[in-house]
Amino acid sequence: METRQRTDQQRSADYRRRELLEAADRVVLRDGPGASMNAIAAEAGITKPILYRHFGDKGGLYAALAQRHTDALLASLRAALDAPADRRERVESTLDAYLAAIEARPQVYRFLMHPAEGGSQSEQGFDTGRHSIPLLRRMGEELAQVVEERVDLGPDSHRLARVWGHGIVGMMHAAGDWWLGEQPCSRAELVRSLADLLWGRLAAAGNRAGGPGF
Amino acid sequence: METRQRTDQQRSADYRRRELLEAADRVVLRDGPGASMNAIAAEAGITKPILYRHFGDKGGLYAALAQRHTDALLASLRAALDAPADRRERVESTLDAYLAAIEARPQVYRFLMHPAEGGSQSEQGFDTGRHSIPLLRRMGEELAQVVEERVDLGPDSHRLARVWGHGIVGMMHAAGDWWLGEQPCSRAELVRSLADLLWGRLAAAGNRAGGPGF
């Protein structure tokens, strides 16, 4: 039967694809984002052209690889965002979810965000930019949507929510990146500090004695 | 005289270096960050090994190139940060300075921040990551310093200022990047929205009717 056969083939192709992605994952996590297609193919026990048959080009592989992690991360953020609690708590748990994720698997994080620095040698880099930014964008849009649909921002709420979504995500990202690199404090402290910032503590704080004020 | 000669040579070397950087600048701005060393050398009217003698490797050239722009940007931010006005105004004018800079020369901006996507073809990319992030870090540290020295944050002010510095810079960066790509509103609107966010409007806003609250 022809359709049955098609299905089998399809399933098998998908299976192979998943195997390849897992191999790629292992290599990228081991060698950093500078991992070469050759290395990935070798890890998967095959040779380059097969990879290209499956993913088109390196960007394709990267995209497929990134999407798995991205989806997982977004899911956990969504969960935190949708928890039944007040706004401050939700914000904190979302920040915490993000930071926990990048703390738990820094290699994955670095791969997703800064694809091109990890490799020990030639730094040919992955396709970068074109894919790392989309993750931030996706998170920003996602957050914007949640904000817009839950917070009353008056007229112009669409634009405002968007700006805030991307802004908050950027804040989280940059602070997280810095924190991950220098481990200057506990995760909880970081979460609290960021939430305080979003809660207007910068505006509320007084000027330091002796200066013209910030 | 020997020292005199040294000086002459030194001056001449510095001059050459500047010429090379200017040529590199032109090429990068024209061809995007994927510009090859060959192309840069050609633009400068010389050949590759000379570039390598001056800058070591591609990363070195990148670093030198980036520093010029970075320094200029930081100077303008510092000016805004130090203007005699109240805190809110300073924050707004700093945001505005940053956004104005990236709006005025998006090519430079993309080169500094996302070095590896602009090239029209092969996307070999510049050295990326290792250099683009430092700019954000520098801005974050700089801001942290200003905050710490001007705002009274009670005990733990060092840590808090740092977190906020990097967080605010990240917010500015991500929002700016998104805004630059989609031009969804005027610069002034964006500045206002971000300042509002920092001023705690997210915490102050009410819940939207019909939802469990954000």
Next chain:
DNA sequence: CACTTTGGTTACCGCAAGTAACATGCTGGC
């Protein structure tokens, strides 16, 4: 048995980073 399809390989191209070895011209000391 020929015959297409599917999953595989080897061997290659093009190109960019980076280097080695060679050429040339200006310096100053003898």
Next chain:
DNA sequence: GCCAGCATGTTACTTGCGGTAACCAAAGTG
């Protein structure tokens, strides 16, 4: 005036990557 030395520049190479073409074999189907 002539040779040593050094900066400046060149050509020609190596290596390693992304990507592709062409070939190969096994397995089901008329």
